[in-house]
Amino acid sequence: MKAGHALALVAAASLGLGACASPPTAVREYILHPVAAEGSPSSSVATPDVAAPPPAHESGPIVAVGPIVIPAYLRRSTIVTREAEQRVETSERHQWAEALDAGFARVLAENLAVQIPTNRVAALPWPVRTPPEYEVSVSVQRFEHDAEGVSLEARWVLSSTASETPSHGPIATRSARIRETVPDDGYPAIVDAMSRSIRVLGNDIAAEIRAHRVATAPETP
Numbered sequence: 001m002k003a004g005h006a007l008a009l010v011a012a013a014s015l016g017l018g019a020c021a022s023p024p025t026a027v028r029e030y031i032l033h034p035v036a037a038e039g040s041p042s043s044s045v046a047t048p049d050v051a052a053p054p055p056a057h058e059s060g061p062i063v064a065v066g067p068i069v070i071p072a073y074l075r076r077s078t079i080v081t082r083e084a085e086q087r088v089e090t091s092e093r094h095q096w097a098e099a100l101d102a103g104f105a106r107v108l109a110e111n112l113a114v115q116i117p118t119n120r121v122a123a124l125p126w127p128v129r130t131p132p133e134y135e136v137s138v139s140v141q142r143f144e145h146d147a148e149g150v151s152l153e154a155r156w157v158l159s160s161t162a163s164e165t166p167s168h169g170p171i172a173t174r175s176a177r178i179r180e181t182v183p184d185d186g187y188p189a190i191v192d193a194m195s196r197s198i199r200v201l202g203n204d205i206a207a208e209i210r211a212h213r214v215a216t217a218p219e220t221p
Contacts (some may be wrong), residue, residue, distance in 0.1 A: 027060020115206035
């Protein structure tokens with residue numbers, strides 16, 4: 001066979017392989033979302049039209065959320081699934097649209113705004129000059145999907161930052177082990193369950209803040 005014919009056959013084969021190759025798989029990106037009441041939005045796929053949380057009251061304590069510390073194995077863009085106690089898997093097709101610790105802090109702050117209630121809550125870095133009255137820090141040990149649902153295990157600390165009060169400093173230190181079922185197959189249902197677990201965590205934190213405000217409120221004459 002002549003060299004020219006051989007090159008033509010190779011080129012034709014290459015074109016044929018290219019025509020048969022599968023198109024690149026689309027990557028879907030997800031965000032955690034605030035869930036202030038039972039139920040959740042139908043999808044957590046990131047879109048420009050993310051549903052806003054219900055409006056908060058026009059007053060209330062000033063609360064700073066953060067830092068949120070997550071394990072190194074979760075600090076990645078791909079969504080993690082625990083396959084066994086010593087093994088996790090990730091999906092290149094299903095990824096977070098934002099850093100997981102940032103999304104966690106954002107959703108916890110938005111939920112607390114309704115659960116306390118207050119409209120003066122934000123994730124660190126603190127965006128205003130007025131110092132917060134409370135700070136909430138969370139150390140996450142586990143936050144992923146497994147064969148039984150979604151698991152959130154964390155230790156959180158609520159601190160009073162008002163130096164003029166006797167309770168200045170840590171008010172409560174708690175551990176949380178939260179389980180949420182995943183009723184449907186697919187990553188949107190997984191992310192919805194992860195969002196619900198943050199709501200449950202927020203309920204406990206909000207209850208501590210409300211109780212502390214009642215206990216430290218000045219007596220009325």
